[in-house]
Amino acid sequence: MITNISFFNLDRKQMRKKSVHPFQSTDKDMKKDAHTEDLMTNLPNLSNAYASDLLPSKDGKDLTKCFLLQVVNILLHYIEKTFDVKSKILDFHHPHQLLEGLDGFDLELSDHPEPLEQLLVDCTDTLKYGVKTGHPRYFNQLSSGLDVIGLAGEWLTATANTNMFTYEIAPVFTVMETVLLKKMCDIIGWGETEADGIFSPGGSISNLYGILVARYKKYPEIKTKGMTSLPCIILFVSEQGHYSVKKAAAILGIGTDHVIEVKCDERGKMIPAELEKNILQAKRKGQTPFCVAATAGSTVFGAFDPLHDIADICQVHRLWMHVDGLLAACNQMRARYLFQPDKLYNVDFDTGDKAIQCGRHVDSFKLWLMWKAKGTYGFEAQINRYMELAKYLYKVLKKKDNFKLVFDAEPEFTNVCFWYFPPRLKHIPKGFERDQELHKIAPKIKAQMIEEGTALISYQPCGDRVNFFRMVFSNPATRQADVDYLLDEIQRLGKDL
Amino acid sequence: MITNISFFNLDRKQMRKKSVHPFQSTDKDMKKDAHTEDLMTNLPNLSNAYASDLLPSKDGKDLTKCFLLQVVNILLHYIEKTFDVKSKILDFHHPHQLLEGLDGFDLELSDHPEPLEQLLVDCTDTLKYGVKTGHPRYFNQLSSGLDVIGLAGEWLTATANTNMFTYEIAPVFTVMETVLLKKMCDIIGWGETEADGIFSPGGSISNLYGILVARYKKYPEIKTKGMTSLPCIILFVSEQGHYSVKKAAAILGIGTDHVIEVKCDERGKMIPAELEKNILQAKRKGQTPFCVAATAGSTVFGAFDPLHDIADICQVHRLWMHVDGLLAACNQMRARYLFQPDKLYNVDFDTGDKAIQCGRHVDSFKLWLMWKAKGTYGFEAQINRYMELAKYLYKVLKKKDNFKLVFDAEPEFTNVCFWYFPPRLKHIPKGFERDQELHKIAPKIKAQMIEEGTALISYQPCGDRVNFFRMVFSNPATRQADVDYLLDEIQRLGKDL
Structure with missing residues (x-):
């Protein structure tokens, strides 16, 4: 049935002989079964085993498998509960209750190690007092829902435990990122020489990238000389745009005073005539408009700014147009995307890498596997x-x-x-x-x-x-x-x- | 043996009756076993099952468990190989080989879905052509090694699939972050009212935070008015410091010309007398020194700058002292830390949140569980x-x-x-x-x-x-x-x- 996969066989011989399997239950009905009880004792005892007994410890192989399978047990149970509409989304407690320790769930960190069994209990408790963001009736956040394939992708990513530094240490994942970006650009209709991008850890950082690129495009000297060499530059965003645009302006040294919030219509869409008015006003004041951050799917109303009209205005005034949103399906994967219509990054920050970060989490595999x-x-x-x-x-x-x-x-x-x-x-x-x-x-x-x-x-x-x-x-x-x-x-x- | 944990029981009745377990092997010796073959057919067939058949699909429960267990199988097998000194660290191929498709490992993304069985093959291939960063002889990066407990923590984090936005959606994880930060501050000797921090996605972002805080401390007006309201501010770092300090200066609008690289001794430590000389030089030029980014464990030599001497100089010249490093054990968890000796963030960026990011990955659980x-x-x-x-x-x-x-x-x-x-x-x-x-x-x-x-x-x-x-x-x-x-x-x- 399954080909090309080498199976894990924890105590397989033992299992065949005695029909032990790693997911033996401790339910009461099973406990009555003396045979089962007997077999259970053959599995490693986690109550006096410690992290130091796991791999890479010599002879740590079986214990490692057993421990990880017990963790997976807990996770599978949680996944089942998550999708069960009859289960509670959360079991609410106040921070002080968690800090005081609920039913023995002790968050305090000790100087001495805890046995593996206690860690399993802690894992169970962590999930017990958490929020089931994949529950069918969890609508609290823009991103919700648990994608089983995405989850499998994250488990593998964590196991591979590498970093997007270089092809050398993440050959498959870096190539997958390229393949994904190409596919996404294809969908938008941008050819390979017209677009470039990276996955970044969320929308706020993506918006920061977008504005960073806009500024660099107009003033390449910014990198070495800093903002003091620039005139008073102005950024436009709709009053319904994400607050991270203003935050980015604060970080980049532009200043929030230089972010103009453009009025929206009743549905939360930027009004192009207002944008034009604001641009002209800024120019009259001797300020230098450089970028419009448009929104495709605003946070509250899910509004799309009139992108074509805004693009026309940007063209007339020679402003960079950044679009926050697009490919919204990707948001829930924490893999936000930055589009740059021309390859700015051939001349790059210091070391030729594209990211603000040096190391980057591998976000590509999860999305690749889902695709x-x-x-x-x-x-x-x-x-x-x-x-x-x-x-x-x-x-x-x-x-x-x-x-x-x-x-x-x-x-x-x-x-x-x-x-x-x-x-x-x-x-x-x-x-x-x-x-x-x-x-x-x-x-x-x-x-x-x-x-x-x-x-x-x-x-x-x-x-x-x-x-x-x-x-x-x-x-x-x-x-x-x-x-x-x-x-x-x-x-x-x-x-x- | 294990208490307080409810066990997962995939087809338990079936398993008890027929001794099927989810980790049935397809090895040749097992295939000969007609009984086993028969039982295998009772497990869901993944070759004509698709992602859409998994949970939340109705009746997707068993298939979901089966699929995830198969993935875990592959991962456990990989973990075993990782720690096996006799296994190869990598099976090197060039990017074009990966792109062309190695032994049917096709990276291209189709418009139509692939069956679950193919995804398992893809998972196996992804690991096969990757790099075993946990291998005992993998020394390539500053961070290496696979921590089994950390791994279990990441699996759970991925399953909980929440975000550090608010206590409301991540009650346990946000409190855990507080507990961890308190413990880490205790170790340094800083009391609760003296320190604050967050986990950030890596060292480069942490350095960016550090310099951001230094600038804000001296010039709170930067947030609204931007860099054009400031004099020419100067940042000092040793010539052996991490390049992300210069990168941060480029991003923040300070400019790399305004980062002075201080000479080091033969071991890569900043020479305090050189720092003092550079500060005085900058002042003579009419520039305004504001921050020294010292290094505790440099990238190449692992050198520690003489922190006490640097601190004395910073005190005399009233400069912010940022230290890149400290608690080096945490680096390998991608959970870098920012220390701020005074609570700047009571008056905060726009919305009162501490992070540059809006959503943040849950980094706290992994470290908490390891601790x-x-x-x-x-x-x-x-x-x-x-x-x-x-x-x-x-x-x-x-x-x-x-x-x-x-x-x-x-x-x-x-x-x-x-x-x-x-x-x-x-x-x-x-x-x-x-x-x-x-x-x-x-x-x-x-x-x-x-x-x-x-x-x-x-x-x-x-x-x-x-x-x-x-x-x-x-x-x-x-x-x-x-x-x-x-x-x-x-x-x-x-x-x-």
């Missing part, structure tokens, strides 16, 4: 499913008179923003007083959800809109029934508020 | 073992007349730098001609090593010293015998050069 597993069409189908769920939620919300959409238009992406109105509020007329009350509803419902662990969703205010729920579909485990459940749950927890 | 497993004393013993190996190598090298130490003094850290002299070169008198020849020796030996995959060590020139080997002990699997082997191997490959 193999799903195919491009699989990713497409996955995103389409999220879009359909967003549309479904939108339609359901429209019909319910105790919910209200933040804006009444079919979702363009997977974000849907809405308020819940408890009966008490429905009869208060629109206005300041009602808003003040409405503002408190989402936090109260959320606090209750955390306590009960039944579902998790985020909320925030935005501009003059008081706290509203933000649903973002990015969890492959979510089904329509979970969407229905969420609304019922909000209603159940909120109706008497 | 539990080893205890502080275990880490101490591990570092001491590396130090002893370094001393051993130093002593052996001193006795061999075809090897020469780059400097003849007992190692202060785990780095040992040396040349190998083939017999042909031993009789050429010291001077330019000999150096020219000697410069070619290490690369030739290394190229041979890569071809044969027997050991891996790095080399580089430094200043006026031509290419020399740099041994850094950080691999827990390395024994004295491996050190002896390395020298024999260098001699075998180099004697006729």
